[in-house]
Amino acid sequence: MMTSKMVIHQPQPVMEAQDSDEWVSGICDCFDDVPECCFAFWCCPCFACKTTKDYGQCLCLPLLDMFGFIPAVTMSMRVSMRQRYGIKGNMCKDCLFATCCNSCTWCQMSKEMKRRNIQVVLVGAKNT
Template sequence: MTSKMVVTQPGPIMVHQESSEWGSGICDCCHDIPMCCFAFWCFPCFTCIKARDYGECLCLPLVDFFLRGCVPAITMSMRASMRQRYGIRGTMFDDCVCATFCQPCVWCQMAREMNEREIPIVLVNTFRKTYT
């Protein structure tokens, strides 16, 4: 009698959140107080780091600071891009209003959303086998 042993290796675990709404409100600063304090005390640094984390050019948000106008175009376009990437409902008008009147809150909301939706893949029970 021949027996066959089958060994199944654990695979990567990935959590995917699907929702058509923002994970937190625009003024939900209490969800991550250290992040909101960082945004409050050093807003240009915070925006540059978050733009880089999102996959954009590190210095892109500085355009909003140097070209002061009515609407911060980079903040608005980043918010619209994030809505598109994550399938969040909303309009360009909402993005425009939020970016114009609540720019730091918008960046904090986008940072919270990135933290919630981009969960890294975790490998379980992996080891390195050495041969002697």
């Protein structure tokens, strides 16, 4: 009796690697995008919600930061972004920036997403 095995390979998402392991802008580089930084400064909760949604998370997630001294959502978003894009850093700096420079931190993360803009490409997928 002969048995045969069928193997099916599904296409997997592939992410392009970026060369830099640093943030594309500094924490206080507000003049790179003045309108965005003004929006982040004058209406940080709205800006944070918009950035979180663009990142693929729940729109209202940053509103939870209002209930604590350390903005845990801002810090966790920064950590997540560092890991996604392979940016060097540590949680101590993430906590410091999230606590002391909240609107600057959200502005930096928004600029990072815009400049890196890594798209997921399905290898071997057919266009329909």
